[in-house]
Amino acid sequence: MSELQLLWFVLIGVLFAGFFFLEGYDFGVGMQFITNAHTKEEREQLYSSIGPNWDANEVWLLTAGGAMFASFPFWYASLFSGFYIMLFIVLIALIFRAASFEFRDQVQKYVSQRAWERTIGISSFVAPFFLGMIFTAMVKGMPIDAHGDIYGGFFDYVNIYSLVGGVAVALMSYIHGLNFTKLKVEGRLYDVATKQLKFAYPLLIAGEALFAVLTFFMTDLFQNNPVWEFIICPVIVVTTLLSWFASAKGKEGFAFVTSGLILAELVAFLFAGLFPRVMVGNNPKFSILIENASSSTYTLQVMSIVVLIALPITLAYQIWSFVVFARRFKSSK
Amino acid sequence: MSLFSVLDLSRFQFAMTTIFHFFFVPLSIGTGLIVSIMETLYVVKKDEMYKKMARFWGKIFLLSFAVGVPTGIIQEFQFGMNWSDYSRFVGDIFGAPLAVEALVAFFAESTFIGLWMFTWDRFKPWVHALFIWVTTFASAISALWILGANSFMQNPVAFAIDGKMNRLKLVDFFQLITNPQLGFEFSHVLFGAFVTAAFVIVGMSAFRLLKSEKLGAELTLFYRKSLKIAAIVGLLGSLGSIASGDAQTQFLMKQQPMKFAAMEGVDNTLDSSKRDDKAEPWTVIGFWNAKTHKFVGKIEVPYALSILGNHSLTGGKTVGMNELNKQLQREYGNQSKDYYVPVNTVFYSFRVMAGGAGLVFLLAILALYFNRKDGKQLLKYRWFLWILGIATYLPFVINSAGWLITELGRYPWTVYGLFTTADSVSPNATVPGLLFTNGIFFLAFGLLGIAMIVYARRVLHAGPDDVEYETLAKDKKGEA
Numbered sequence: 179m180s181e182l183q184l185l186w187f188v189l190i191g192v193l194f195a196g197f198f199f200l201e202g203y204d205f206g207v208g209m210q211f212i213t214n215a216h217t218k219e220e221r222e223q224l225y226s227s228i229g230p231n232w233d234a235n236e237v238w239l240l241t242a243g244g245a246m247f248a249s250f251p252f253w254y255a256s257l258f259s260g261f262y263i264m265l266f267i268v269l270i271a272l273i274f275r276a277a278s279f280e281f282r283d284q285v286q287k288y289v290s291q292r293a294w295e296r297t298i299g300i301s302s303f304v305a306p307f308f309l310g311m312i313f314t315a316m317v318k319g320m321p322i323d324a325h326g327d328i329y330g331g332f333f334d335y336v337n338i339y340s341l342v343g344g345v346a347v348a349l350m351s352y353i354h355g356l357n358f359t360k361l362k363v364e365g366r367l368y369d370v371a372t373k374q375l376k377f378a379y380p381l382l383i384a385g386e387a388l389f390a391v392l393t394f395f396m397t398d399l400f401q402n403n404p405v406w407e408f409i410i411c412p413v414i415v416v417t418t419l420l421s422w423f424a425s426a427k428g429k430e431g432f433a434f435v436t437s438g439l440i441l442a443e444l445v446a447f448l449f450a451g452l453f454p455r456v457m458v459g460n461n462p463k464f465s466i467l468i469e470n471a472s473s474s475t476y477t478l479q480v481m482s483i484v485v486l487i488a489l490p491i492t493l494a495y496q497i498w499s500f501v502v503f504a505r506r507f508k509s510s511k
Numbered sequence: 512m513s514l515f516s517v518l519d520l521s522r523f524q525f526a527m528t529t530i531f532h533f534f535f536v537p538l539s540i541g542t543g544l545i546v547s548i549m550e551t552l553y554v555v556k557k558d559e560m561y562k563k564m565a566r567f568w569g570k571i572f573l574l575s576f577a578v579g580v581p582t583g584i585i586q587e588f589q590f591g592m593n594w595s596d597y598s599r600f601v602g603d604i605f606g607a608p609l610a611v612e613a614l615v616a617f618f619a620e621s622t623f624i625g626l627w628m629f630t631w632d633r634f635k636p637w638v639h640a641l642f643i644w645v646t647t648f649a650s651a652i653s654a655l656w657i658l659g660a661n662s663f664m665q666n667p668v669a670f671a672i673d674g675k676m677n678r679l680k681l682v683d684f685f686q687l688i689t690n691p692q693l694g695f696e697f698s699h700v701l702f703g704a705f706v707t708a709a710f711v712i713v714g715m716s717a718f719r720l721l722k723s724e725k726l727g728a729e730l731t732l733f734y735r736k737s738l739k740i741a742a743i744v745g746l747l748g749s750l751g752s753i754a755s756g757d758a759q760t761q762f763l764m765k766q767q768p769m770k771f772a773a774m775e776g777v778d779n780t781l782d783s784s785k786r787d788d789k790a791e792p793w794t795v796i797g798f799w800n801a802k803t804h805k806f807v808g809k810i811e812v813p814y815a816l817s818i819l820g821n822h823s824l825t826g827g828k829t830v831g832m833n834e835l836n837k838q839l840q841r842e843y844g845n846q847s848k849d850y851y852v853p854v855n856t857v858f859y860s861f862r863v864m865a866g867g868a869g870l871v872f873l874l875a876i877l878a879l880y881f882n883r884k885d886g887k888q889l890l891k892y893r894w895f896l897w898i899l900g901i902a903t904y905l906p907f908v909i910n911s912a913g914w915l916i917t918e919l920g921r922y923p924w925t926v927y928g929l930f931t932t933a934d935s936v937s938p939n940a941t942v943p944g945l946l947f948t949n950g951i952f953f954l955a956f957g958l959l960g961i962a963m964i965v966y967a968r969r970v971l972h973a974g975p976d977d978v979e980y981e982t983l984a985k986d987k988k989g990e991a
């Protein structure tokens with residue numbers, strides 16, 4: 179494995195982590211369209227808080243997918259074709275979610291606004307849930323053949339481990355979204371978020387414990403890369419505790435950043451457990467390795483230069499945009 | 512034998528998702544440009560009407576963007592999902608432009624559109640106008656990268672064959688993005704985008720102008736001015752489309768002769784020097800009989816193909832499909848395989864596109880002519896306003912026809928001369944899975960398409976005075 183290949187493996191992880199950190203909160207805010215918002219005004223507050231940024235957040239997923247295609251075509255091909263139906267569901271959810279944001283805004287005066295808002299709520303749950311399932315099922319291992327194709331049965335995709343993974347990612351996103359809401363709005367939504375977080379954090383800790391145990395018994399992640407896994411695992415729990423503590427103390431900014439970090443650390447946990455593979459075969463002989471899944475050295479070099487130039491600029495204006503919209507939306511009540 | 516094959520269903524799904532996506536791509540790029548122009552006019556002339564215009568047509572832009580972005584995610588995913596062997600074979604080359612597109616274009620596009628939407632009263636007018644220009648520019652850049660990837664499929668350059676891993680390898684990135692095909696394709700698509708947005712705005716304005724008595728003087732002026740700006744863009748766009756289309760045709764004759772022969776309906780080689788008039792006639796209508804390999808029922812216009820293909824009244828030679836088929840069989844060493852493209856579809860798609868180009872050109876000129884001075888003529892000729900209104904849908908048909916030529920005309924290849932469609936498809940794809948996804952995509956697109964049209968009409972009927980500022984809830988100065 180070359181350093182360049184390692185760099186790109188890490189970079190793909192960073193892109194997915196960035197995606198979950200950013201889109202995670204707007205998934206969470208999206209779910210609150212159903213769970214917490216009762217009045218039109220409250221839904222307006224929710225939309226306002228993510229309106230200017232959700233689209234750019236989603237581009238992180240696009241970039242992660244594109245970067246995977248460019249740097250590890252054999253990983254991209256195997257993963258995306260192997261998880262065909264699940265990715266299809268994610269796509270449909272994202273399509274309707276994006277369209278609903280815009281359509282609800284265009285039809286201020288019509289009943290159908292409600293229908294689009296329900297769609298936002300549902301799709302904001304479906305997308306992180308299925309992404310969570312995909313990633314956990316992927317590290318658990320799949321029936322892969324010599325060509326790198328997955329021929330999985332229902333239970334390869336849907337099992338205790340992947341279900342727990344899906345719920346975990348959805349719950350993490352929800353918590354992250356609640357923290358974001360507390361940063362951005364005042365009034366009843368703020369109070370409801372505070373109340374829900376009191377229950378959500380202990381639930382998440384329990385979930386994390388369960389997930390760790392299942393990972394230990396159902397996957398080879400801990401055996402495969404013990405040092406990193408045994409470090410990251412407690413880090414996740416500690417971050418969760420910190421976030422809980424900050425949230426309880428009213429330190430909203432810190433609570434938000436740490437709840438995002440939980441998601442990012444989960445990605446790190448899964449990627450470290452994969453290493454040096456990119457796909458885990460039920461038959462280890464057919465696992466796909468970083469070493470032979472990647473593009474040529476030349477392509478990786480070109481891509482590295484592009485990233486080196488473009489990423490700082492991109493981050494600069496994205497952060498600037500967050501600064502422009504950094505304000506709280508009051509409720510008139 | 513089942514009714515459908517995995518390959519057919521995968522191809523159908525690809526066609527459906529890309530055509531649907533490409534309704535919104537040119538519409539977004541083009542409306543982005545027109546809205547940018549309108550807002551710039553506001554900055555320069557300080558006339559509130561132009562601000563209203565930018566906001567009003569900006570709503571159409573946002574609608575288009577809303578569906579364009581997520582259907583674009585499908586594009587980024589479906590190569591891996593449905594065409595995994597293709598992804599393996601070309602990933603070293605094809606993936607890079609896609610990743611760069613996301614990194615340099617999509618981020619800018621999505622961030623600046625968010626800024627543009629929500630900051631009407633927070634920045635100086637020229638800064639705010641800059642946001643929409645950046646968005647437009649970024650969306651054009653994104654088209655450049657994705658067309659770079661497509662151009663590689665049409666005219667592979669900058670590659671070497673990596674036998675060990677059974678794939679293509681990139682050898683020169685610069686050569687990849689200076690592919691001559693890309694120059695033609697990009698300009699053609701960009702001009703097409705101008706035409707698309709122009710006629711949507713012209714058409715929607717025309718529908719409103721049919722009710723000009725009810726609208727009153729101010730709104731009538733508003734729509735007449737909108738129509739004028741859009742028609743100018745449409746006129747320039749159609750001229751550009753024709754010029755770039757002609758250049759692309761010249762390139763195509765050498766690079767993909769089978770596609771060209773099918774476009775022109777030439778079955779057996781046409782050699783002007785062997786004819787009495789020393790010129791090639793052009794087939795306007797006809798029908799390809801795939802069994803006899805003959806083009807039958809032809810209606811021909813003398814000299815016309817010489818003019819189109821050879822840029823002169825006489826001369827020129829077009830190798831026919833039957834000869835080309837033999838050539839290709841020899842070249843690729845496969846005597847039993849036929850290399851005919853879906854001739855009739857390509858042939859008629861070309862007529863739709865080129866005929867449509869003439870039509871939009873004419874309509875743009877007439878619209879500008881009737882709309883001159885106080886626009887009395889335009890308002891009087893209700894039939895013409897109706898035609899313009901219906902022409903709203905025309906560019907979408909033209910664009911789709913163009914893509915059918917480009918993509919179907921490459922048969923049987925995904926990467927011309929190197930890799931076939933049949934080899935590209937995911938080995939683990941199944942017919943039931945594909946039927947399911949095809950069906951749901953179809954329903955979803957139908958629903959979104961209808962919602963798009965319904966909401967665009969509502970925006971139109973509500974009129975520019977109803978455009979609320981896209982304020983964030985309670986985000987007024989002093990309260991924040």
Ligand code: HEM
Nearest residue numbers: 696699703752753756757759760865868909910913914917
């Ligand atoms: C309003 C006018 C037009 C529009 C909107 C339009 C649109 C398109 C689009 C979207 C494509 C597919 C992308 C591409 O390969 O570039 C295309 C292909 C093409 N167009 Fe047009 N077109 C127009 C007029 C014309 C005219 C007048 C000509 C010929 C003189 C022309 C020649 C071509 C050719 C040859 C292709 C296929 C190129 C290839 O396969 O590489 N187009 N058109």
